[in-house]
Amino acid sequence: MSTPQRPIDSGFGERSTADDVLDGIDLSGKLAIVTGGYSGLGLETVRSLARAGARVIVPARRPDTARDALAGIDGAEVARLDLADLADVHAFARGVLDSGRDVDLLINNAGVMACPETRVGPGWEAQFAVNHLGHHALTNLLWPALARAGARVVAVSSGAHWRSGIRWDDPQFTRGYDKWLAYGQAKTANALFALHLDTLGQSHGVRAFSLNPGPILTPLQRHLPRAEMVDAGWIDEEGNGIDPTFKTPEQGAATQVWAATSPRLAGHGGVYCQDCDIAPADGVAAHARDPEQAARLWALSAELTGLDAFATPGR
Known part of the structure; x- marks a missing residue:
């Protein structure tokens, strides 16, 4: 059954932290996987999940860097x-x-x-490849472990999804690249995924959510020139954050942790979540919550990666 795209009065808000939403929740015996879990929002997510008792696998392109970042967090392991x-x-x-x-929580962060x-x-x-296709492949390959656990899968999207729907005629930007349109497309893909x-997955007990964590200064901005962020009003000339709407990393991690663990979401x-x-409905673009486009993207992603856990054998 589909869930209406409307708030449920969670009791939390834009300034809630990951620890706030986990207060009173015991994750002992649960296994979580958090991609990108060694910097920014991912690191805060891992800290909070581990503090609540979960075992957390952190997949990392730079395993040594990840081990250094996760030092002292009991229950975290790197692969x-x-x-x-x-x-x-x-x-x-x-x-x-x-x-x-079994994998109880998969946070594609x-x-x-x-x-x-x-x-x-x-x-x-x-x-498109890293933010979406890699996570499509990962989720489909892990499907047996997710299905056994009746897992929650969380895809971290962004308010940038408003910038672009899926460019069906040229999703790989072979005809003129725009870094922000490409990011917007990838974040729309996260929501549609x-x-x-x-x-x-719901007939197997697996439920999935996407979310906008809100604006936060993290290493995600590594590719942006300082001047661009100054012009946007995010930081001053010295690199200090000056936009009062920005969240702390602990606040930014809260919505993905809430989506992954909240009993209220049973x-x-x-659905697309924000501010815990x-x-x-008007908080997410129509192109990012269209079931027909979601099915079309799934088919395209399965074709590109060769992976679809739900495909009929022999087809």
Whole structure:
């Protein structure tokens, strides 16, 4: 059953932190996977989940850097994963499945934003590849472990999804690259992915959500020139944050942690969340919550990656 795109009065808000939404929730015995869990919002997500008792696997393109960042967090473990490399995604997922562990929470948090034009794999545009296609592949490969647990899958989208729907005639930006349109498309893809995964997965007890964490200064801005951020009013000339609407990393991580763990979301799924609640209908673009476009994106992603856990055998 689809969930209405409207708030449910969660009791939390835009300034709630990840620890706030986990207050009183015991995750002992649960296994979470948080991509990009060693910097920015991902790191705060891992800290909070581990503090609540979860065991957390952090897939990392730079495992040594990840181990340094996660030092002192009991319950966190690191494994190699480059989301831009399908062979790496297969190897990581195989390691999880071979361990026999069920995956209770999968938070697809890793991402790249507004980078210079970059091609990965078979010529894929990097933002679409890393933010969406790598996570599509990862989720489908982990499906047996997710289904056994009746997992929650969370896709971290962004308010930037308003910038662009899926460019069906040229999703890889082969005809003129725009870093912000490419980012917007990738964030729309995150929302559509969660929408369709929820449709496919709910009969197995798996529910999926997407979300906008809100504006936060994190290493995600690594590709942006300082002058661009100064002009946008995010920082001053010295690099200090000056926009009062920006959240702290602890606040920015709260919505993805809430979507992954809140008992209030039992029986819900497929919706776009923000500020630790389901967003109102006008808080998400129509192109990011269209079931037909979600199904079309799933089919395209399955074709590109060769992965669809729900495909009929023999087809």
